[in-house]
Amino acid sequence: GAGVSQTPSNKVTEKGKYVELRCDPISGHTALYWYRQSLGQGPEFLIYFQGTGAADDSGLPNDRFFAVRPEGSVSTLKIQRTERGDSAVYLCASSLGLAGGVEQFFGPGTRLTVL
Amino acid sequence: QQQVKQSPQSLIVQKGGISIINCAYENTAFDYFPWYQQFPGKGPALLIAIRPDVSEKKEGRFTISFNKSAKQFSLHIMDSQPGDSATYFCAASSGSARQLTFGSGTQLTVLP
Numbered sequence: 633g634a635g636v637s638q639t640p641s642n643k644v645t646e647k648g649k650y651v652e653l654r655c656d657p658i659s660g661h662t663a664l665y666w667y668r669q670s671l672g673q674g675p676e677f678l679i680y681f682q683g684t685g686a687a688d689d690s691g692l693p694n695d696r697f698f699a700v701r702p703e704g705s706v707s708t709l710k711i712q713r714t715e716r717g718d719s720a721v722y723l724c725a726s727s728l729g730l731a732g733g734v735e736q737f738f739g740p741g742t743r744l745t746v747l
Numbered sequence: 748q749q750q751v752k753q754s755p756q757s758l759i760v761q762k763g764g765i766s767i768i769n770c771a772y773e774n775t776a777f778d779y780f781p782w783y784q785q786f787p788g789k790g791p792a793l794l795i796a797i798r799p800d801v802s803e804k805k806e807g808r809f810t811i812s813f814n815k816s817a818k819q820f821s822l823h824i825m826d827s828q829p830g831d832s833a834t835y836f837c838a839a840s841s842g843s844a845r846q847l848t849f850g851s852g853t854q855l856t857v858l859p
Contacts, residue, residue: 636790663845665846665847667847672851672852673851673852674753674836674838674849674850674851674852675791675836675847675849676849677846677847677848680845680846688846691846723790723791725790725847727845729845734779734840734845735781735793735796736781736793736845736847737793738783738790738791738792739790740788740789740790741789741790
């Protein structure tokens with residue numbers, strides 16, 4: 633079946649601009665995660681959704697970052713007033729969540745470059 | 748606070764050799780320990796995972812060894828192949844949220 637998909641694959645923007653990154657999880661997966669991976673580092677947790685609600689947003693670095701999942705499937709990560717330090721690969725993962733199964737399956741990521 | 752420490756940072760192994768990557772954790776609440784493989788430009792792919800109620804798990808050429816008292820776990824890749832050349836991440840999670848805490852990664856190169 634189809635895996636986790638993310639769009640766009642690459643996004644170049646200018647400092648101060650607003651960006652949206654999209655994640656389409658595996659069908660039937662109720663849990664969705666966003667991570668950020670800087671060059672040469674492991675992914676770092678940003679936010680976790682169980683269904684439509686953000687169950688844990690403790691990893692969001694500041695209030696410029698926000699994510700939604702209005703219908704419990706597709707999620708959008710939104711970054712306002714982008715800064716050069718936001719440049720990274722943003723990864724999305726999904727799992728069966730409370731429905732059973734803790735294995736997280738990752739998408740290919742969106743590489744964000746802030747000039 | 749880095750809760751999962753991974754070593755070595757890089758590893759070079761001859762084809763057919765054994766690759767060993769080590770991780771140590773601090774949070775005793777962790778109860779799920781997966782290993783991910785990542786190729787350049789791709790997302791991490793789940794390789795194998797273990798829970799602390801067993802000391803070893805083997806799947807094909809990949810084995811996880813787990814030492815609960817030492818809070819350490821390791822990945823062994825037997826008969827390493829050039830196609831195994833990638834970055835490997837250990838991770839850990841706990842609780843209902845299951846957010847993963849990753850190690851810093853090991854870049855493995857298997858020479859032909």
